[in-house]
Amino acid sequence: MSDGGWIWDVSTTLAALGAGEAALWAWSPDDDRLQLAGAARALGLGPLVPDCSSAAFRALVLPQDRNQADELLEPRAPGAEVVARIRMRGAEPCVWRGRWLEGGRATGVLAPQTRFAAADHDSLTGLLDRRSFIRCARERLQAPGQHQLVVADLDRLRRLNEALGHERADLVLAALGARLAAALSPKAIVARIGEDEFAALFPAATGPGVEHLRRELERPMRVAGFDIHPKMSLGVVEVRGGPDAPEATELLRRVELKVEAGKAGFRRLGPPLEGDGLSRLALEADLKGAIERGELGPFYQPIVRLGTGALAGFEALVRWRHPRRGLLTPEHFLPLCEELGMMGELGVMMRREAAAQLGAWRRLRPAAAGLTVAVNLSVGELDRPDLLAEACDLRRSADLPPGALKLEVTEGDVMRDPERAAVTLHNLRAAGVTLALDDFGVGFSSLSYLTRLPFDTLKIDGYFVRTMTADPGSAKIVSSIIKLGQDLALEVVAEGVEDAATALRLQALGCDYGQGFSFSQALSPGDALAYIEACDVEGRPARKAG
Incomplete structure (x- = not known):
């Protein structure tokens, strides 16, 4: 018999028992008693032999597998089968299989997952390889x-x-x-x-x-x-x-x-992809030295206050002015930058140029005095020992007031080492840098850490914003993030706002800011200056008609 990719048959089970590689288990919820017999000690379950409570069993289960343990112990109707892969402290991963009986009891067998895994199946998922x-x-x-x-x-x-x-x-x-x-x-x-x-x-x-x-x-x-x-x-x-x-x-x-x-x-596949390998090699050769040649640099996408339409600031997004291919967006070259180890160098350049550009706009146009510029930190940059000194130098050299320079950090970068990240973020905040949690909702939200970290802004990932009209799940996520931002007194920025209807819906939900094609694509420095001159800027009185 095959169950979820694990091969269960009488001969395999008996062979495992005979070889001392399997144990029998019986669970009685009414008595809160789990009994173990057979090779339980050899499998690393000695502390639970001959019987234990559900609390003792859960305590031995690794935290990431406790949901599977709870499902194994959850009472079911007579005849219902249960199967779970559970990892426990000091023991190898085992597969537990059993059946619920009359009287509210379950019995079964457990053995190392390697014993019951089919040779032609993937050991992690139980699916075919x-x-x-x-x-x-x-x-x-x-x-x-x-x-x-x-x-x-x-x-x-x-x-x-x-x-x-x-x-x-x-x-x-x-x-x-x-x-x-x-x-x-x-x-x-x-x-x-x-x-x-x-x-x-x-x-x-x-x-x-x-x-x-x-x-x-x-x-x-x-x-x-x-x-x-x-x-x-x-x-x-x-x-x-x-x-x-x-x-x-x-x-x-x-x-x-x-x-x-x-x-x-x-999407559908187009024929040109067949020759993409040679194109990739050529692109890789061009990318080396592109920073030194001044081909890579920031473009600026406006961030707009949804309630008033006023310009609040820009996010600096990298573009490559390729000498033969024209203007390239990040998806064409950032993966290669990562593979070539260029992300650190690219990040330093983006922050330096973005800060200098905002400083230049502030000197040229009084209307730009209240604007901010946001720059992404790539994976690992939060751990750089010189990041704080760099941020202080950028503010000083560009003569930026506190709050004008914003660094955007992903959840993943924070959660790799939350304690260390907290120290760095608090130091940056004390140095006058504002902080945004980027792509919030995409990965893994630990709210306990969010309340302890000095973020000013939550940024909703553009995928959820773009799909919120057609997908109720995305709409719920967007609404929940906005409500969370309000509860924590954080500004909320929605990325990927592509039409006026979406902007109005976000405004109705209480979202503070939006960015996306509904307002503007990312602009060259010259076009961004023209945008500043043409629109109302947050903090400056709106122009009177006529």
């Missing part, structure tokens, strides 16, 4: 009819790993695998085909639709006290099965390319 998926897909595609192949890629896995640690990030991946399998019919072939990548093949007639899959996968989850809002990139292709069906390996490659082409969402 890549090789087995291709083999099964090859066989399935020989059947006549229409088939759909979907590939789902978790965005920002590296950011999750950095902030949560690999063990907690693994729990996110395991949950996504379970969600994907649950959203599809039993006839679907489901696999984890890469570190952060899943695939499914199923009859087109039984398919739930790509957007439905996205909604199921992107539902918020709570892991080890953090609220996780996974974002997925999906690709899909529909093919006719039979003797002339495409080779499974090539078909999978096509859909993976489709995902890479549409990292911002679900």
Whole structure:
């Protein structure tokens, strides 16, 4: 029998018991008594033998697996099966399986997950691995009819790993695998085909639709006290099965390319991507030295007070004036900057130029006196020992008053080392730098730390703002963040405001500021100065008509 990817049959279970690699368990909720027999001590469960309370059992379970432990102990109807992978202190990961009996008791067997994991399955999720998926897909595609192949890629896995640690990030991946399998019919072939990548093949007639899959996968989850809002990139292709069906390996490659082409969402693949490898190499060669040549620099996107339409400041966003390709936006080159180790150098340049530019505007135009400029800190920059001294030098050299320079920090960067981050942030705040928590709601919100850190601003990730009209879940997240900002006396900025209707809805919810194409794209320094001269600026009396 296969249950969630674990292979359970009588011979395997008996072999595990005979080899001293399995234990029997019985749980009685009414008596609050968990009994263990067999190889429980050998599996590292000695402190619980021969019986223990539910509290003692939970105390031994690692924090990130306590939800699974609670589900195992939760009473169910007679005949209901339970299965859970649980990690405990001093013990190897074990799979617990059992069945609820008449009288409100459950009994079962537990063994190391390696004993019951199928050889052709991914050990983390219990789904098929890549090789087995291709083999099964090859066989399935020989059947006549229409088939759909979907590939789902978790965005920002590296950011999750950095902030949560690999063990907690693994729990996110395991949950996504379970969600994907649950959203599809039993006839679907489901696999984890890469570190952060899943695939499914199923009859087109039984398919739930790509957007439905996205909604199921992107539902918020709570892991080890953090609220996780996974974002997925999906690709899909529909093919006719039979003797002339495409080779499974090539078909999978096509859909993976489709995902890479549409990292911002679900898109169709264009032919030019086939030659993207050579283009990437050329771009990498051009990028080296681009900072020294003055090709990389900040453009400025206005941040507007929603209630009045007045300009409050700008966010500095990097652009590359490529000598042959023209003006390039960050998605074309920032991943390469990360791979080449250029992010630190790029960040220093962006902060230096943005601060100097705001200082120049303040000297040229009295109307700019109350404006701010915000610059992102990339991953790891919060740990730089010279960051505080740099910020003080920038304010002094540009003659910026307290609050004019704003640094934007992501949740992930803070949560990698919250105590150290708190010291740095408090020092920056004391030095006259204002602080924004960027992309709030995307990853993992620890409200206990948020109340202890000296942030002035919450920035709502543009994905939720752009989708709030069509997606009730996004609308709830946006509304909750605005309410949280109000409760904590923080300013709230909504990114990705692309039309007037969205701006009005955000204003009605109580959002303070907005930025996005509804107001302006990112502007060159000259165009930004013209924007300052043409509009009302926060803190300056509005112009009289006529």
